[in-house]
Amino acid sequence: MAKVAFLGLGVMGYPMAGHLVKAGHTVTVYNRTAGKAEAWAEAHGGSVAPTPAAAAAGQDFVMSCVGNDEDLREVCAGEAGALAAMQPGSVFVDHTTVSAKVTREMAALADSHQVSFVDAPVSGGQAGAENGQLSVMCGGDAGAYQRAEPVIAAYAKICRRLGESGAGQMTKMANQIAIAGLVQGLSEALHFAEKAGLDGRAVVEVISQGAAGSWQMSNRYETMLDDKFEHGFAVDWMRKDLNICLSTADETGASLPVTALVDQFYKDVQKMGGGRWDTSSLFKRLRRMG
Known part of the structure; x- marks a missing residue:
């Protein structure tokens, strides 16, 4: 010990x-x-x-x-x-x-x-x-x-x-890049299902068992549909992390178009007063947009 x-x-x-x-x-x-x-x-x-x-x-x-x-x-x-x-x-x-x-x-x-x-x-x-x-x-x-x-x-x-030294941080950046795109994709899927008149929970029950399944889907879809975001990993911290990702991408020559776009969506969430909301609040942004 x-x-x-x-x-x-x-x-x-x-x-x-x-x-x-x-x-x-x-x-x-x-x-x-x-x-x-x-x-x-x-x-x-x-x-x-x-x-x-x-x-x-x-x-x-x-x-x-x-x-x-x-x-x-x-x-x-x-x-x-x-x-x-x-x-x-x-x-x-x-x-x-x-x-x-x-x-x-x-x-x-x-x-x-x-x-x-x-x-x-x-x-x-x-x-x-x-x-x-x-x-x-x-x-x-x-x-x-x-x-x-x-x-x-x-x-x-x-x-x-x-x-x-630094390899752990570079790997964490890859992790955050993957999450950013994934949460936006999940938010759009749930938003689309709502607009199509479908039961979001029933949709997730089916698609989560196929190739669309993910940790974010399993652990966040219910709170997203219930409009509950006072938990989890805060948008403010995610934007801090994505800023590191995008700055490093500029240095290495990596292309991160989706990450850059989702970062701006999180900026919109901050303007909505959601800086401390969970990162899944990208869904709330879509709902507010109509």
Whole structure:
């Protein structure tokens, strides 16, 4: 069993850190809002630290799940950042969805402190985090990954190393690109069924058993038809991720016409006041359009 710090207790990090305790690891947490860290410690029995550096000191592994590139830089390299406080030979595992650029920047900084850095963004949403059933896509040194994988297993359904530093983030971008087009397609299918006078639930019951079936269809069609979107992965975060995808595509020369279009549809949802709605709210946009 390992000594682990977990930085960031949002909707994903909170249950992920809890699974580490359940797996038998000794866990110290840090969160920007201290009250949430205290609540987590009361619920799970771990320790609370006032800064990323204090949380990271003396740990075998430091995991993070924060908001964006700047948040990651802050917890890694800010005034009380974790990397400078970590012991040589330890491993930093970042579960945030960020750019490959900042990942490589932090990996280089970690290396200067004799610390390994694994980029390990996750997919599976809040439910996946709560149930310990996340898909974890990793990049970084193979040896560091092999050491970290048994710890990550506390909340993973599948965990794979895809290559060197940044490969995990690139894979997460592919994941978000696939989801964006898929959710729009599902939204259009349900919208079409409604306009055709069909029972949307009956339609899904049939088509979900064929080639059109997907996780999004199975897990989101009912809430979509019921006009319920106060749950799941927020549109604001999806737009953040798609911005990373589109910026990286410009750098690599990849063509993402559907992704670029769906990103604009999500912008429309934000204008509707749906920045915190689930990504399946693309369907609500179509309904409002008539």
